[in-house]
Amino acid sequence: MIVTCNECNNTFEINCDMKLINDIEVTYFKCSECNKLYIICCVDEYIKKEQRRYKKLKNEVLKKICHNNITLHSDTLKKRMLKENAFKDL
Template identity: 35%
Template sequence: MNNRVVSCDKCNQEFQIKPKTFKKKGIEETYFNCPECKEKYGVIVTDKTIRRKQKAIKELQIKIDKQKDPEIKKRLFSQFQKDKKEIETLVLFLKEKFRKNKG
C-alpha cells in the first residue's frame, strides 16, 4: 500500500497513501486520509479472529505455491478460496458493527 499514489474523490488532490491504524478494544481499523482536505478512506477493519485467519491463509498460500501434486494443490486452493470468503464475510460484518459503534 505504501508508495501508491491515489487521487482524492473529494478534492482531486493526488497523494501517496500513508496508512494509519486506529485500535479500540481489540479491533483495528486501517485507513488513510487525504493530506489536503482530510477525507478519510477506510481500508479494512479487523479483530483478533480475522488477523489469525489472515495469517493462516498466508501460510496456506505458501503451501499452495510449494505443492507439486496437482490434486493436493487443487484441494489446498479450494480451502484457500473458502477461507478467503469467510474472512471477507467476517470483515464486512465487523466493519458494519464498527461503524455503528463509532457513529
C-alpha cells in the same frame, strides 16, 4: 501509492496508519487536503486466526472459502464500526 480523493480530487501519496479500537486493528489513511477518511481494513482475533489457518491450507478450494470468510467478517466489522461511529477519533 498515489491516489485521488473521491471528495476533493486531490492527488496524494497514501500514508497508512493503524489504530486499535475496541480490540480491532483499523488500518486507514486520510486525504492530505480534506481529511476524508478511507478505511483499508479492520482486523480482530477471528480474522487473525483465519489468516493463520489460511497460510496452512493446501487445497485451493478451502483457501478460497477461508479468504471469503475473512473478507466477509472484515466488511461486517467495518459496517458495525461505522454504525457505532467508532472511527470518529481517527
